[in-house]
Each structure stands twice: as C-alpha cells, then as structure tokens.
Amino acid sequence: QVQLVESGGGLVQAGDSLRLSCAHSGSTFSLYNMAWFRQAPGKEREFVGGISWRGKSTNYADSVKGRFTISRDNAKNTVSLQMNSLKPEDTAVYYCAADRWRISSSSLEYAYWGQGTQVTVSS
Numbered sequence: 199q200v201q202l203v204e205s206g207g208g209l210v211q212a213g214d215s216l217r218l219s220c221a222h223s224g225s226t227f228s229l230y231n232m233a234w235f236r237q238a239p240g241k242e243r244e245f246v247g248g249i250s251w252r253g254k255s256t257n258y259a260d261s262v263k264g265r266f267t268i269s270r271d272n273a274k275n276t277v278s279l280q281m282n283s284l285k286p287e288d289t290a291v292y293y294c295a296a297d298r299w300r301i302s303s304s305s306l307e308y309a310y311w312g313q314g315t316q317v318t319v320s321s
Contacts, residue, residue: 231250234248
C-alpha cells in the first residue's frame with residue numbers, strides 16, 4: 199500500500215523560500231504521477247502542481263507558476279516542492295498525492311495522500 203509522508207513545512211517570512219519533500223513507500227514510486235495540493239483554513243483543497251512519473255512533464259497552478267518548482271528523484275522515492283518568493287496567501291497545509299494514470303488538478307482523482315505539512319508565511 200502506498201504511503202506518503204511530507205516534511206519541510208514551517209514558519210517563514212514573505213519573500214523567503216522553503217522546500218517541501220514527500221517520501222513514497224509501499225509501491226514502485228516511478229510508476230506514479232505525483233502532485234502537490236494545498237488547503238488553507240476555510241477553503242477547498244487546491245492544486246499546486248504535478249510531475250509525471252518520469253519527471254519529463256510538469257504543470258502548475260497559475261498562482262504559483264514561476265515561483266514554485268516540482269522535482270522528483272525516483273532513486274530516492276521522493277518528490278520535492280521548491281517554493282520561492284513566498285507570499286502570505288501561500289499559507290496552507292500542503293499535501294502530496296499520487297496517481298498511476300495522469301496528473302490531474304482535481305483532488306478527487308487521487309487515491310493516495312500524505313498527512314500534510316503546515317506552511318505559514320508571515321507578512
């Protein structure tokens with residue numbers, strides 16, 4: 199069974215950078231497309247970005263494009279989210295998710311989720 203564990207969250211100031219990681223276990227990591235979502239208090243979970251199973255394709259939400267970068271290391275079974283130029287509106291719990299078939303912006307498409315890591319950006 200797929201298990202995902204996020205790490206790297208914390209409290210930073212606006213303009214700072216932060217790098218989140220998600221460790222995958224329980225299955226063959228390289229078979230899965232991976233995505234990051236986030237959920238702020240009182241809001242729906244939203245797509246941040248995703249990366250294909252070989253890492254050759256990525257896509258991002260418009261709100262983070264140019265600031266966030268997703269990468270993966272299939273040898274280490276990890277996917278990372280590098281977040282630069284952070285803004286207070288980036289404050290949320292960040293989740294990684296896995297899917298065998300495609301990168302989707304809909305959270306309903308993903309069967310596997312981590313427990314989330316809190317990112318707080320102060321102004």
